Amino acid sequence: MFAITPNILSNFMNSLSRYIILLSVLLISVAIFLIIFIENDYYQGISFKIMFIHVPTAWLSLAIFLVMGISSIIGLIFKSPTAFIVSRSLSPIGLIMSIIVLVTGSIWGNLTWGAYWVWDARLTSMLILAFIYLGHILLLYSFEHFQKADFAASILAIIGLVNLPIVKFSVDWWTTLHQGSSVLRIGGPSMTNDYLITLFVSFFGIFMLTIFWFSNIFYIIVEKRKIERSILLND
Amino acid sequence: MIEVNNLSFARGNTLIYKNINFKVQPGELLLVKGANGAGKTTLLSNIVNFIDPLKGSITYNGSEIDNHTASQSFLYISETNFAHDSMTLNQNIEYWLSIHNVKFDKHIKEKSVNYFFQQLNLDKKFYQLSFGQKKKLQLLLLMLVNKPVWILDDPLSGLDDRTIINVNTLFEKKLENKGIIILTSHQNITLNNYKTLKLE
Amino acid sequence: MIKNFFKLISSEFQLMLRGSIFSFVLYCLLIISCAIFSLSLKHESMGINAPLSFLYIMIFFISLFKVEKIYSLEFDEAKLHQYILSPFSLEIIVFVKNMMIYLNLIIFFFIFSPLILIILNIDLIYLLKINILLALSLLSIVFIASMTASITISKNNRLSLTSILTLPLFVPILIFSMAITDLIDFNTGKMYLFFLAYFLLNLAFSPLLTSFALKKLSV
Numbered sequence: 001m002f003a004i005t006p007n008i009l010s011n012f013m014n015s016l017s018r019y020i021i022l023l024s025v026l027l028i029s030v031a032i033f034l035i036i037f038i039e040n041d042y043y044q045g046i047s048f049k050i051m052f053i054h055v056p057t058a059w060l061s062l063a064i065f066l067v068m069g070i071s072s073i074i075g076l077i078f079k080s081p082t083a084f085i086v087s088r089s090l091s092p093i094g095l096i097m098s099i100i101v102l103v104t105g106s107i108w109g110n111l112t113w114g115a116y117w118v119w120d121a122r123l124t125s126m127l128i129l130a131f132i133y134l135g136h137i138l139l140l141y142s143f144e145h146f147q148k149a150d151f152a153a154s155i156l157a158i159i160g161l162v163n164l165p166i167v168k169f170s171v172d173w174w175t176t177l178h179q180g181s182s183v184l185r186i187g188g189p190s191m192t193n194d195y196l197i198t199l200f201v202s203f204f205g206i207f208m209l210t211i212f213w214f215s216n217i218f219y220i221i222v223e224k225r226k227i228e229r230s231i232l233l234n235d
Numbered sequence: 236m237i238e239v240n241n242l243s244f245a246r247g248n249t250l251i252y253k254n255i256n257f258k259v260q261p262g263e264l265l266l267v268k269g270a271n272g273a274g275k276t277t278l279l280s281n282i283v284n285f286i287d288p289l290k291g292s293i294t295y296n297g298s299e300i301d302n303h304t305a306s307q308s309f310l311y312i313s314e315t316n317f318a319h320d321s322m323t324l325n326q327n328i329e330y331w332l333s334i335h336n337v338k339f340d341k342h343i344k345e346k347s348v349n350y351f352f353q354q355l356n357l358d359k360k361f362y363q364l365s366f367g368q369k370k371k372l373q374l375l376l377l378m379l380v381n382k383p384v385w386i387l388d389d390p391l392s393g394l395d396d397r398t399i400i401n402v403n404t405l406f407e408k409k410l411e412n413k414g415i416i417i418l419t420s421h422q423n424i425t426l427n428n429y430k431t432l433k434l435e
Numbered sequence: 436m437i438k439n440f441f442k443l444i445s446s447e448f449q450l451m452l453r454g455s456i457f458s459f460v461l462y463c464l465l466i467i468s469c470a471i472f473s474l475s476l477k478h479e480s481m482g483i484n485a486p487l488s489f490l491y492i493m494i495f496f497i498s499l500f501k502v503e504k505i506y507s508l509e510f511d512e513a514k515l516h517q518y519i520l521s522p523f524s525l526e527i528i529v530f531v532k533n534m535m536i537y538l539n540l541i542i543f544f545f546i547f548s549p550l551i552l553i554i555l556n557i558d559l560i561y562l563l564k565i566n567i568l569l570a571l572s573l574l575s576i577v578f579i580a581s582m583t584a585s586i587t588i589s590k591n592n593r594l595s596l597t598s599i600l601t602l603p604l605f606v607p608i609l610i611f612s613m614a615i616t617d618l619i620d621f622n623t624g625k626m627y628l629f630f631l632a633y634f635l636l637n638l639a640f641s642p643l644l645t646s647f648a649l650k651k652l653s654v
Binding site for chain 3: 310314334338
């Protein structure tokens with residue numbers, strides 16, 4: 001499995017990327033259509049439609065961090081350049097996702113709770129996630145040589161991966177204002193079906209967009225490395 | 236036997252050296268020569284497996300060098316000093332001997348200290364020493380730690396004539412005992428036959 | 436090997452004692468800043484939460500400084516070469532050093548804590564509780580700080596302030612410390628248990644990652 005070189009993965013994703021972007025545009029336009037025509041929530045009015053951006057990006061920002069952490073572990077153990085490049089190209093996407101979550105969340109929070117920010121556990125953990133993404137990116141660019149930068153940044157990602165569940169679990173110890181999970185919970189979702197379908201369509205649209213974006217960044221990094229390496233060895 | 240095949244190394248995007256080949260048999264000394272910045276220190280730390288090469292292989296007695304074999308059989312003395320400034324000479328010697336897991340023998344210690352320093356108060360703080368004396372303290376490890384391969388980064392800089400002769404005698408003894416020495420130096424060494432490797 | 440290990444520990448202990456002048460300076464800074472804090476708020480009735488949070492934050496910064504200073508002094512390139520080539524694995528050396536830093540900091544805190552509590556207007560009946568809490572959380576702080584220090588001191592690092600970027604990693608410990616200031620009168624041992632569990636987690640991860648970072652980044 002670890003014989004996947006950056007080149008193979010990059011070519012593979014590059015060949016798929018046009019279908020992915022098509023699918024993503026399709027899904028997102030369907031999602032926009034659904035969001036416009038879905039009926040408003042009885043209590044929250046139109047403001048609850050922010051949910052269809054807020055929730056998918058929140059899932060994705062967590063999922064991206066999980067993938068980053070795992071690929072960092074793989075990279076450190078098996079010295080696989082592919083894994084390092086994966087985590088390197090994922091972190092800017094994750095940062096933007098978590099910023100979107102924070103911004104949409106605080107707009108939504110202002111409309112329903114009456115405050116942009118509260119020191120609730122979930123909000124805190126998302127903010128910390130954004131900080132770790134930021135630290136990861138800055139650490140990547142604070143080293144002269146990319147090999148060392150990769151090592152340092154993956155150590156940060158691993159520590160973050162360990163710490164994030166703890167931050168999240170510490171939330172439960174405080175009384176929390178943020179509503180509990182509505183989709184992934186025991187006893188089935190508490191939303192009606194049309195909301196759920198809209199949510200999933202928009203989630204997959206954004207997910208496909210993320211993959212497209214990721215494959216592009218990955219491709220750019222791999223090509224840059226190839227050029228540098230060929231210059232290096234032919235000198 | 237240390238064997239280096241097709242070794243290339245790059246730091247980030249700058250190539251330091253490429254396609255280096257050499258062999259050092261037991262009882263041989265290799266002197267690495269080259270201008271400043273030619274990659275002498277880098278080559279040494281490559282051999283001791285502090286850093287991974289870009290391409291090529293380095294083997295010791297037929298097997299690839301990893302951290303374990305390096306710690307078993309290599310003694311590396313770097314150009315900069317490793318002693319703790321705030322400790323006395325005696326404490327420093329004890330500290331580094333315990334780090335290298337050497338059985339502490341007062342007699343041998345006194346003998347080696349006398350060999351290098353003649354008369355010296357071992358209760359002096361390390362920072363009170365001069366540059367050459369600090370260097371000698373590093374070389375003391377050569378006599379106290381028993382490992383088959385010595386990798387020395389510029390061991391002769393800043394030493395007086397008498398000590399250089401002493402160090403050369405040490406080298407001779409080591410080679411007689413079938414040890415391997417790889418060193419970088421700008422000075423010439425007084426041994427009769429040794430190999431040289433020139434880095435461009 | 437065992438004999439040399441104990442010799443190593445005793446040498447590290449001596450080194451630690453020699454470094455305690457730096458801790459003393461840091462704790463003097465702590466006392467000065469505590470004095471400024473409570474002087475500036477002398478007209479407010481603060482309760483226990485605000486001074487304790489302040490104390491936590493200051494202790495956290497102190498341990499960050501201390502760990503980084505020790506690491507940049509005692510894990511420079513030449514020393515690291517010898518450590519890597521020693522039969523003791525670097526993890527063990529890192530662990531011993533961390534424990535020594537911890538001992539140094541906590542002993543100073545035990546000495547200074549009555550004074551600090553008086554300055555901050557905290558009732559002295561909390562003395563024992565606060566000491567135990569700090570002793571437990573400081574363990575984890577030192578171990579996390581060692582990881583960030585090992586990244587920061589690397590000679591290849593252009594931004595030497597990277598430890599500031601890794602501050603979020605300390606957040607769990609700070610969150611729990613803050614939660615504790617809310618619950619200072621509690622009776623259950625749940626929080627103590629958390630600190631112990633978190634410390635064990637760090638104990639497993641931190642020497643591994645620290646020594647890995649030192650090997651890869653500083654040589």
